[in-house]
Amino acid sequence: MTILVFGKTGQVACELKALGNVTCLSRDEADLSDPESCAEAIRKHSPNGVINAAAYTVVDRAEEEVTLATRVNGWAPAAMAKACAEMDVPFIHISTDYVFDGSGNEPWKPSELTNPKNAYGLSKLIGEKAVQEAGGRYAILRTSWVFSSHGSNFVKSMLKLSEDRDQLNIVADQVGGPTPAADIAQTCLDLVDQLANDASKSGTYHFSGAPDVSWKDFAETIFAQAGREVTVKGIATSEYSTPATRPLNSRLDCSSFEQTFGIARPDWRHGLKNVLKDLEITQ
Ligand SMILES: NC(=O)C1=CN([C@@H]2O[C@H](COP(=O)(O)OP(=O)(O)OC[C@H]3O[C@@H](n4cnc5c(N)ncnc54)[C@H](OP(=O)(O)O)[C@@H]3O)[C@@H](O)[C@H]2O)C=CC1
Ligand SMILES: Cc1cn([C@H]2C[C@H](O)[C@@H](COP(=O)(O)OP(=O)(O)O[C@H]3O[C@@H](C)C(=O)[C@@H](O)[C@H]3O)O2)c(=O)[nH]c1=O
Ligand SMILES: [Mg+2]
Numbered sequence: 001m002t003i004l005v006f007g008k009t010g011q012v013a014c015e016l017k018a019l020g021n022v023t024c025l026s027r028d029e030a031d032l033s034d035p036e037s038c039a040e041a042i043r044k045h046s047p048n049g050v051i052n053a054a055a056y057t058v059v060d061r062a063e064e065e066v067t068l069a070t071r072v073n074g075w076a077p078a079a080m081a082k083a084c085a086e087m088d089v090p091f092i093h094i095s096t097d098y099v100f101d102g103s104g105n106e107p108w109k110p111s112e113l114t115n116p117k118n119a120y121g122l123s124k125l126i127g128e129k130a131v132q133e134a135g136g137r138y139a140i141l142r143t144s145w146v147f148s149s150h151g152s153n154f155v156k157s158m159l160k161l162s163e164d165r166d167q168l169n170i171v172a173d174q175v176g177g178p179t180p181a182a183d184i185a186q187t188c189l190d191l192v193d194q195l196a197n198d199a200s201k202s203g204t205y206h207f208s209g210a211p212d213v214s215w216k217d218f219a220e221t222i223f224a225q226a227g228r229e230v231t232v233k234g235i236a237t238s239e240y241s242t243p244a245t246r247p248l249n250s251r252l253d254c255s256s257f258e259q260t261f262g263i264a265r266p267d268w269r270h271g272l273k274n275v276l277k278d279l280e281i282t283q
Contacts, residue, residue, distance in 0.1 A: 003192060004047035006030055006038065006080065007054030012094065014150040015185035016053060022189075023047070027054075032072040035079035042083040049192030050084050051092045052077055053185075055124070059098070060243040062120040073123035078130030085136025090195035092188045097144035097176055097208070099125045102247020107212075109253045110142070110204045118244035128204065137195040140204040141187070141257075144250050145218070147271075148181035149278035158219050159281065162228045172216035172234030176250030177208030180271025187263055194261055201260055206252035209268030225272055226281050 001021070007013035008024040016022050023045065030041045032054055042050055056062060056072040077093050084091035098121035099114040116122040128140050147153040161168055187207055194201055213221070216234040223230045237248065254265050276282070 002045060002047040003049045003051060003189065004042060004045050006032065006050070006052045009151070010053055011146055011148040011151040011153060011181035012053040012184050012188070015148060015182045016051065016188065019185055019189060022051075032076035033068060035071065035075040038076050039079040039083040042080060042087070042089075046087070047089060049090045049092070049196065050080060051188045051192070052080055053094060053188075055094070056120070059118060059120045059246070062123065063118065063243045066119045066123070069119055069123040070126060073120070074126030074130065077127040078134065081131040081134035081136065081138060084138070085134045088136065090137040090192045091131070092191050093127065093131050093138065093140050094184065094188070095128050095140050095142045096121065096124050097142060097250040097252055098247060099128065099142065100247055100250070102174075102249045104249055107251035107253035108206070108249075110206055110256060117247055120244065132204065136202070137199045138202050139191045139195060141184070141191070142204070142206050142252060143179045143184055144176045144208045144252060145178040146181050146184065147178060147275060149275050150181070154178075154215065154218065155222055155272065155275060158222045159226060159228070159279070162223065162226075162230045166229065167231040167233065168219065169233050169235045169240070170216040170219045171237050171240050172214045173236050174246055174248050174250065175212055175214050177210060177212050177252060177265070178218050178268040179207070179209040180266060180268055180275065182274065183209065183266040183271060190263060191261065205257040205260070206254045207257050207263070208252045208254060208265060209271065210265040212251045221269060222272065226276055
């Protein structure tokens with residue numbers, strides 16, 4: 001059984017590597033800005049399943065690098081999905097809460113209308129549409145607020161800032177589900193198996209950690225678990241200026257995913273404990 005993973009250094013890719021039994025391709029081995037090279041890599045390796053864990057994820061910089069972000073997040077997954085469909089191999093593609101505009105307070109269902117507010121979200125939506133069009137055995141897994149001990153993420157940013165700050169202003173009106181990369185990795189492997197057995201499960205799904213919280217709540221839990229004394233002041237998004245607009249309501253309704261695949265939302269507070277342990281941060 002050969003599982004081919006695009007990405008070697010990213011959060012989800014590192015967790016897939018840690019689970020073992022996968023072949024991870026670095027940027028040198030498959031550059032997503034050259035979509036056809038990704039399709040060629042799939043044909044060359046002739047795997048039993050493909051997981052795309054690589055993406056252009058720098059949300060603010062994507063506003064200036066729209067063309068590159070669209071190639072990497074839109075056209076590369078398109079080429080991967082076509083190659084997989086031709087070979088009848090399961091293809092797992094990870095997408096994001098940022099395909100929604102963040103209106104309302106209800107969790108978003110997979111079938112609801114997308115309307116990205118930033119260039120990253122639009123580039124990821126282009127990828128989703130191409131993967132859906134390619135057909136075959138596939139799952140698009142929209143997740144949110146990914147964290148791990150590897151790469152850059154909100155947990156590591158908060159720990160770094162706490163080294164020389166005892167008070168932080170964090171947005172309190174954006175709400176979503178923080179998701180441990182380790183749970184996404186295990187889920188992707190389970191999806192390869194399930195899709196290999198049953199192509200009718202193909203589709204677009206939501207998978208995020210529970211419970212839903214604001215970035216401010218998330219920061220407070222990080223500092224509580226890490227034993228860092230930092231005062232977190234909740235602010236409005238309008239008080240925190242960034243190049244890219246971020247959705248306010250990022251809650252994802254994961255019920256169709258749970259029903260189809262029998263995989264429940266993980267409690268991110270357990271995942272956070274493991275990440276702090278990996279980072280050797282103890283109270
Ligand atoms: N991070 C998050 O909060 C969220 C992420 N997602 C999605 O989850 C998936 C995994 O994200 P995550 O693990 O956080 O990613 P990271 O940001 O941790 O890593 C991105 C990975 O993509 C690789 N990459 C970027 N550009 C290219 C390229 N041109 N060619 C080849 N490889 C490239 C990077 O390689 P290199 O080291 O060489 O740059 C790195 O391995 C992505 O699809 C992302 O959109 C969804 C929701 C939230
Ligand atoms: C550092 C900092 C951030 N913030 C806010 C900004 C932002 O709204 C929120 C989170 O900051 P980040 O830079 O981690 O956000 P961002 O990089 O936009 O995170 C997103 O990444 C992409 C890849 C996704 O797909 C999304 O699911 C989501 O995880 O916290 C503060 O309010 N105060 C601070 O001091
Ligand atoms: Mg970021």
